[in-house]
Amino acid sequence: MTARDFDAIIVGSGPGGSTAADVLTAAGWSVVVFEKGRNHLIDTGDPTRLSTDFSNDEIKFMIRHFLGPDPLLEPRTFRREESDGDRTHVGEVNNVASTVGGGGPHADGKVPRFREDDFRMLSEWGPVEGASVADWPIGYEDLEPAYAEAERLIGVAGEAGANPFAAPRSGPYPMPPGPPMYGALITSDAAERHGWHPYPAPTAVNSVPYDDRPACNNCGFCAFFGCPIHAKGDPVASLRRALLTGRAELRPETFVSRIMVRDGRATGVEYRGPDGQARTETAGHVIVAAGGMETPRLLLLSGLEHPMIGRNLMFHLQTYVMGALPVRVHGHKGRSVTHVHDDFVVPDAASLAAAREAGLPWFKGGMVEHAGPAHPILEAKLAPWGPGHKDAMRRSQMREHLWGFCMQGEDLPQPSNRVDLDPSVRDVRGVPALRVTYRPHAHEQAASAYYGPMMEDCLRTAGAEWALTYAAPGAFDPVPMSRHVAGTARMGTDPAHSVCDPWGRLHDVPNVVVADSSLFPTGAGYGPTLTLVALAIRNMGALAPHRGG
Amino acid sequence: MAVWLTDGQYRIVQAVCARLIPTDQDPGATEAGVVDYIDGLLGAFSFDPPRIWAGGPFSGRTGGDGAFASFHRLGPLDELAWRTRIEGSRGLPEREWNGPVRGLQEIYAEGLDRLGADFADAGGDEQDRRLRADEEFTRQVYGHACEGMYGAPEYGGNRAGLGWAYIGFEGDVQPRGYSDEEVSGP
Numbered sequence: 001m002t003a004r005d006f007d008a009i010i011v012g013s014g015p016g017g018s019t020a021a022d023v024l025t026a027a028g029w030s031v032v033v034f035e036k037g038r039n040h041l042i043d044t045g046d047p048t049r050l051s052t053d054f055s056n057d058e059i060k061f062m063i064r065h066f067l068g069p070d071p072l073l074e075p076r077t078f079r080r081e082e083s084d085g086d087r088t089h090v091g092e093v094n095n096v097a098s099t100v101g102g103g104g105p106h107a108d109g110k111v112p113r114f115r116e117d118d119f120r121m122l123s124e125w126g127p128v129e130g131a132s133v134a135d136w137p138i139g140y141e142d143l144e145p146a147y148a149e150a151e152r153l154i155g156v157a158g159e160a161g162a163n164p165f166a167a168p169r170s171g172p173y174p175m176p177p178g179p180p181m182y183g184a185l186i187t188s189d190a191a192e193r194h195g196w197h198p199y200p201a202p203t204a205v206n207s208v209p210y211d212d213r214p215a216c217n218n219c220g221f222c223a224f225f226g227c228p229i230h231a232k233g234d235p236v237a238s239l240r241r242a243l244l245t246g247r248a249e250l251r252p253e254t255f256v257s258r259i260m261v262r263d264g265r266a267t268g269v270e271y272r273g274p275d276g277q278a279r280t281e282t283a284g285h286v287i288v289a290a291g292g293m294e295t296p297r298l299l300l301l302s303g304l305e306h307p308m309i310g311r312n313l314m315f316h317l318q319t320y321v322m323g324a325l326p327v328r329v330h331g332h333k334g335r336s337v338t339h340v341h342d343d344f345v346v347p348d349a350a351s352l353a354a355a356r357e358a359g360l361p362w363f364k365g366g367m368v369e370h371a372g373p374a375h376p377i378l379e380a381k382l383a384p385w386g387p388g389h390k391d392a393m394r395r396s397q398m399r400e401h402l403w404g405f406c407m408q409g410e411d412l413p414q415p416s417n418r419v420d421l422d423p424s425v426r427d428v429r430g431v432p433a434l435r436v437t438y439r440p441h442a443h444e445q446a447a448s449a450y451y452g453p454m455m456e457d458c459l460r461t462a463g464a465e466w467a468l469t470y471a472a473p474g475a476f477d478p479v480p481m482s483r484h485v486a487g488t489a490r491m492g493t494d495p496a497h498s499v500c501d502p503w504g505r506l507h508d509v510p511n512v513v514v515a516d517s518s519l520f521p522t523g524a525g526y527g528p529t530l531t532l533v534a535l536a537i538r539n540m541g542a543l544a545p546h547r548g549g
Numbered sequence: 550m551a552v553w554l555t556d557g558q559y560r561i562v563q564a565v566c567a568r569l570i571p572t573d574q575d576p577g578a579t580e581a582g583v584v585d586y587i588d589g590l591l592g593a594f595s596f597d598p599p600r601i602w603a604g605g606p607f608s609g610r611t612g613g614d615g616a617f618a619s620f621h622r623l624g625p626l627d628e629l630a631w632r633t634r635i636e637g638s639r640g641l642p643e644r645e646w647n648g649p650v651r652g653l654q655e656i657y658a659e660g661l662d663r664l665g666a667d668f669a670d671a672g673g674d675e676q677d678r679r680l681r682a683d684e685e686f687t688r689q690v691y692g693h694a695c696e697g698m699y700g701a702p703e704y705g706g707n708r709a710g711l712g713w714a715y716i717g718f719e720g721d722v723q724p725r726g727y728s729d730e731e732v733s734g735p
């Protein structure tokens with residue numbers, strides 16, 4: 001293909017970029033997808049063949065960075081606030097896989113929708129001091145059709161009506177839920193006794209054969225691992241469809257270092273392929289789907305100057321409540337999470353009173369996952385060495401007995417929480433590393449302090465001999481590791497207060513369109529993936545008629 | 550038989566691992582060949598392809614072909630990262646984009662020197678005393694020992710799955726997986 005053959009360049013092949021490729025190629029566009037990571041997902045010559053590189057291998061995936069990014073090659077830096085100096089940490093900062101498919105193959109794929117009020121936080125709940133709470137420029141009803149389409153395209157298993165807090169749906173899930181884990185049945189029962197409403201987690205994992213891919217066989221190497229049998233649909237389903245049109249080209253091991261902009265229009269990108277040579281490619285549109293942290297890095301590397309780029313960075317404040325159940329829960333059998341509850345997503349009279357006591361107008365928690373750790377090397381490294389080691393491993397307090405909850409606590413956006421370019425740390429290509437400046441707001445800390453003890457009580461109801469609560473990032477390990485990222489190129493109608501317009505286009509360079517969770521004005525107490533895929537479906541669908549630019 | 554360690558170093562690492570993950574009524578690091586995992590990591594580049602990432606999708610232990618044994622080829626950047634991590638940056642400009650990096654080979658060579666050439670022949674209490682006196686190095690070896698005890702056997706340790714067997718872990722289970730009853734039942 002010659003340079004001008006592409007209607008769009010897509011940066012990043014994760015759930016956002018793959019969805020963009022799918023929607024645009026279906027509308028007749030020709031696209032090239034640049035992905036800095038390697039391809040372990042799909043045969044680009046024959047996209048009906050999915051790769052055989054994934055495996056149940058704790059060393060390869062959990063320790064040796066098989067899916068990247070290798071923190072030595074691509075370090076990120078961190079500080080809590082500017083007064084800390086240039087940085088306090090170099091290495092991993094909330095890394096999500098960097099490979100064809102992005103974080104999709106890596107994740108275990110809990111893909112709930114957001115609720116109606118998540119789109120209008122300012123009008124529904126009101127401002128909070130120190131935070132830039134905002135309404136989304138669109139409502140749940142605008143996104144509902146795209147949510148339904150996203151669930152169908154990537155294949156989501158779930159049970160409509162099982163979650164009383166869910167927003168209305170236009171139809172059922174494409175697949176019934178997969179089998180519940182034993183531990184989750186125990187904590188679900190206890191949660192119900194506490195008056196909560198656990199339900200089968202909507203999951204982008206096949207519970208039955210779907211889309212020419214097999215049903216999950218519960219191998220247990222799920223979150224952080226690629227699926228050896230491709231029972232996970234996100235984003236392999238979209239990428240495969242895009243490649244099968246013959247109008248998508250995928251270029252792995254290709255790092256986009258700059259979007260070229262002239263007179264308020266992007267003309268293409270500068271990139272470095274596997275041979276390390278700098279080259280350029282031109283196209284009518286540039287779709288940026290590099291993920292919530294790399295997207296603002298690329299915009300900054302491109303010299304774009306909107307003062308909001310990189311700001312309002314949101315993760316999730318994760319509250320872990322863990323305890324030892326007397327029975328063996330065998331958390332290594334099954335997917336990573338099969339049950340969740342949403343009771344802490346919705347403020348009630350008691351939580352509002354607790355918020356006022358903490359000096360806040362309100363707070364929200366987040367979706368609570370029922371889960372436990374499952375892998376032996378992880379357990380062994382935390383066990384003592386010496387004579388006690390073998391007994392500890394035989395008793396297996398962690399792998400076999402530890403079970404509990406993880407609340408994905410909603411983070412409020414704060415302009416001071418941000419991604420920018422580190423002044424001196426570089427990646428292997430000599431390009432400035434991204435730097436995170438982040439400290440949680442009192443809002444999420446108060447919510448964690450309020451809901452943590454309730455979850456501890458519930459775990460004791462479930463039979464735990466002991467239970468403890470741990471909120472991350474905390475004082476001792478301030479570096480965020482939630483794997484959920486949002487907010488760094490916020491969308492809105494006012495160009496002074498948002499980077500992108502309501503269709504994901506940069507206000508300043510409208511043929512650059514962002515297609516990931518960087519767009520989110522607020523982060524909700526749910527994983528971002530289904531919502532970013534739905535947004536990409538909506539925004540790319542709107543873009544599709546304007547192929548010429 | 551060692552790949553990278555000298556015979557003397559091999560004996561020391563083996564003795565260290567025996568203290569870290571001892572043999573009792575169940576096999577320990579010695580029987581599981583944990584030293585070979587560590588030696589294989591330090592000497593990963595003596596193999597082609599280098600022994601960094603075992604292959605996929607299946608090991609053959611519960612069906613399918615034994616593909617773990619065919620290690621992945623590294624891309625140019627992967628090779629740079631792993632050589633730097635294992636061999637150190639050695640003043641080579643292409644390995645020092647953020648300054649010098651100490652390699653595992655150097656860390657081991659120096660750490661084993663500190664433990665003493667007579668470590669393997671010292672008494673157990675004396676061995677523990679030396680290990681405690683060098684906490685940082687001991688932590689590092691312990692981490693690797695855990696990988697060698699409980700990781701996939703294709704990396705050189707966990708011989709015959711001994712590390713998994715004594716804790717009742719089945720290891721990799723693809724393509725068999727677990728039945729719905731095994732997932733949901735006690």
Ligand SMILES: Cc1cc2nc3c(=O)[nH]c(=O)nc-3n(C[C@H](O)[C@H](O)[C@H](O)COP(=O)(O)OP(=O)(O)OC[C@H]3O[C@@H](n4cnc5c(N)ncnc54)[C@H](O)[C@@H]3O)c2cc1C
Nearest residue numbers: 012014015016036098102103107110256291516527528529
């Ligand atoms: C273990 C784990 C569990 C998770 N579980 C869940 C979950 O249950 N629910 C949920 O909603 N989310 C979950 N996530 C998060 C989920 O993976 C992300 O939300 C999702 O992958 C984001 O999609 P994305 O397309 O925006 O970005 P990414 O998936 O990050 O993809 C971006 C891609 O762009 C590439 N890229 C970046 N910069 C460049 C550049 N300059 N040039 C070329 N390529 C570039 C990257 O290599 C990457 O492959 C989990 C993540 C992990 C790691």
Ligand code: SF4
Nearest residue numbers: 216217219220222227
């Ligand atoms: S648990 Fe299921 S979806 Fe997850 S990796 Fe195993 S087979 Fe794939």
